[in-house]
Amino acid sequence: MLDQESQTLLEELIITPSPTGYESKGQQIWKDYLKKYSDRVESDAYGSALARIETNADVATVMIEAHADEIGMVVQHISDKGFVTLNKLGGSDSTIARGKRVYIHNKSGRVTGVVGNTAIHLQDNKNGGGKQPAWKDIYVDIGVSSKEEALEMIQVGDPVTYTDDLEFLNDEIITGRALDNRIGSFAIARVMRNLYTQKNKLKVNVMALNSIQEEVGGFGARMMSFRHMPDAAIVTDVTHATDTPGINNKEHGTVKLGEGPTVQHGGANHPGVVELIEKTASNHKISIQHEATSIRTGTDTDSIFYQRTGIPSALISLPLRYMHSPVETASLTDLENLVTLMTETVLAMEPDQEFTL
Ligand SMILES: [Zn+2]
Secondary structure (H helix, E strand, O other): OOOHHHHHHHHHHHHOOOEOOOOHHHHHHHHHHHHHHOOEEEEOOOOOEEEEEOOOOOOOEEEEEEEOOEOEEEEEEEOOOOOEEEEEEOOOOHHHOOOOEEEEEOOOOEEEEEEOOOOHHHOOHHHOOOOOOOHHHOEEEOOOOOHHHHHOOOOOOOEEEEOOOOEEOOOOEEEEOOHHHHHHHHHHHHHHHHHHOOHHHOOOEEEEEEEOOOOOOOHHHHHHHHHHOOOEEEEEEEEEOOOOOOOOHHHHOOOOOOOOOEEEEOOOEOHHHHHHHHHHHHHOOOOOEEEEOOOOOOOOHHHHOOOOOOOOEEEEEEEEEOOOOOOEEEEHHHHHHHHHHHHHHHHOOOOOOOOOO
């Protein structure tokens, strides 16, 4: 379903580790791709990347945004016997770590390790052996027997990711580590490709922002939107698909895989931008789903909309099962529809586009 160029880009973005605070290798892939589909590519001090399409100095500028980082872990401590304790980078779930393979990314490459799991026969349930582990209870075995040996390979502060890459369950459904939000970086790159190849139809300037450190507080998005102050922003991230067993829809809403990207209402989402997105979806017969924002969207939208005097913003999300696990699962049809919806919304904007209430 993806063209060859898109599949290669998506695979490269997922394979290249980009844990929070250590995004530079992944950003390089994104920037190299965008050189072909933008007028200018730049980065800021902390490595958020920006690609621009410039049409005319006097027209409105719209920003499309995704976050570049993925959750991960970091080397916290190395024991005398060479076992490695981890801490989390972003919201990594310690209860799924045991029995997994990980890469520890050092200066020159990576070291493979396994997260130790005491054999079921040897677990002492009376002493809490069966309880859900916290990160301090987790250790990685890298096949050495002393701290000295370990230190020849890794050091405290090295980031850690699961070894899982991208896999196709079938032509339609993909699964892997870091879909949150490497798939968003992919989506805005694809929107830029669409816009750049029909630049003659574009009536506004466009900047695509691929921000660092969303998973720990939306920091990259804050720095860059403060600096560049676009006239409007359309953010994309993943959202929880709630169509798997055991999820309370009354509490978490209903979002289904394959039924289209979601539009959020309320909070940081500006009603005028949301209306334009809804109208565009209806004009182009793109099915969308709806979500309510209670207090925060939990995405970079929260970091962008209140910069300086306010940036009218809206969030379009990709339904995702099993968020923050190494088997994050999404639909390529949803992805394709999300890219089309973002592209057409930008194309629908007028040179003097303003959003007021
Ligand atoms: Zn995310």
